[in-house]
Amino acid sequence: MLPDLQRDVTRARELLEDGEYGRLLEGAAGRLARPVADEYQIRRGLSELARARNPSVRAVERALRCVHEDGFLPYERSQLAAVEKRRQALAADETPVEYHLHGPSDEGLTEEVYEGYRHEVRVSDFPGAKPEYGPLLYALARELDPDRVLELGTCLGISGAYIAGGFRNDNRLLTVEGGEPQVGIARETFAELGVSDHTTVRHDRFQDVLLEGGESPRFEIAFLDGHHNREATLEYFEALYELAESGAVVVFDDVVGYSEGMDGAWRTIAADPRVELSVTTERYGIAVLKAGIPEKRDFSVPV
Numbered sequence: 291m292l293p294d295l296q297r298d299v300t301r302a303r304e305l306l307e308d309g310e311y312g313r314l315l316e317g318a319a320g321r322l323a324r325p326v327a328d329e330y331q332i333r334r335g336l337s338e339l340a341r342a343r344n345p346s347v348r349a350v351e352r353a354l355r356c357v358h359e360d361g362f363l364p365y366e367r368s369q370l371a372a373v374e375k376r377r378q379a380l381a382a383d384e385t386p387v388e389y390h391l392h393g394p395s396d397e398g399l400t401e402e403v404y405e406g407y408r409h410e411v412r413v414s415d416f417p418g419a420k421p422e423y424g425p426l427l428y429a430l431a432r433e434l435d436p437d438r439v440l441e442l443g444t445c446l447g448i449s450g451a452y453i454a455g456g457f458r459n460d461n462r463l464l465t466v467e468g469g470e471p472q473v474g475i476a477r478e479t480f481a482e483l484g485v486s487d488h489t490t491v492r493h494d495r496f497q498d499v500l501l502e503g504g505e506s507p508r509f510e511i512a513f514l515d516g517h518h519n520r521e522a523t524l525e526y527f528e529a530l531y532e533l534a535e536s537g538a539v540v541v542f543d544d545v546v547g548y549s550e551g552m553d554g555a556w557r558t559i560a561a562d563p564r565v566e567l568s569v570t571t572e573r574y575g576i577a578v579l580k581a582g583i584p585e586k587r588d589f590s591v592p593v
């Protein structure tokens with residue numbers, strides 16, 4: 291018997307022996323029902339999205355479907371595997387480095403004055419998009435064919451490499467990172483994966499790029515993955531809305547189960563009437579803006 295099943299059966303027997311029929315049913319039903327309910331929700335969401343005529347919505351639907359049905363072509367699979375290989379190499383790199391961020395990370399608001407901080411860490415301590423989630427960024431970039439993508443939170447360049455890997459035309463990624471040594475390592479990531487010509491890493495704080503009236507980076511896709519604080523996220527959303535081109539798609543990372551603040555921020559953003567269509571995946575909140583969709587719709591597609 292498979293080990294998981296064996297464990298479930300043993301546990302079920304124990305519960306029965308203890309007379310806990312209610313808990314047994316709840317547990318068994320929950321375990322069985324969850325994947326079925328998710329699959330149902332995904333299929334229903336995808337088929338409703340597929341009926342839309344709006345090009346941004348159709349592109350989002352194709353990207354979600356490609357990930358759900360694992361519809362990547364062989365050469366795309368090898369591109370995705372190369373990004374994952376780089377992530378794994380960095381995750382195994384125990385080199386000590388000094389992390390210096392002159393600005394807030396997950397705490398603090400955008401208008402505060404930051405001394406910045408320095409920590410001794412290892413390269414392996416930095417996060418990077420995992421293969422469960424990166425391919426959706428790749429597929430969105432491929433399907434939306436954006437002139438410009440704006441990423442906030444480069445880190446070591448893994449999510450950026452997924453995004454740039456999906457480019458098929460003269461698409462460009464501007465990615466913003468406030469921390470060292472991430473900026474330098476991210477540039478190496480892009481060079482190693484052959485996407486440097488399509489990417490610019492800007493060493494800056496999000497608030498200086500978005501809120502301080504600097505050079506305005508307009509975009510067709512934005513990916514916000516850093517400074518995971520409720521108020522800051524809402525403030526960045528306001529700024530991103532102003533910079534969004536028609537039919538732009540903004541992807542918010544870590545809005546499902548990361549923290550109460552982030553879950554709440556996404557609920558507020560998704561409910562905003564300016565968000566014409568929202569899709570909540572297992573991890574991301576996807577907002578379609580300025581696309582001319584007549585009736586606001588909100589979907590849950592847990593891929």
Ligand SMILES: C[S@@+](CC[C@H](N)C(=O)[O-])C[C@H]1O[C@@H](n2cnc3c(N)ncnc32)[C@H](O)[C@@H]1O
Pocket residue numbers: 391393394395396417418419442443444445446447448449450466467468469472494495496497515516517
């Ligand atoms: C979760 S990591 C990004 C991971 C990356 N997107 C990936 O998936 O490969 C967040 C990054 O945002 C940076 N960051 C956080 N707050 C920032 C801010 N206010 N300005 C600039 N960078 C910031 C951190 O230094 C960190 O490298």
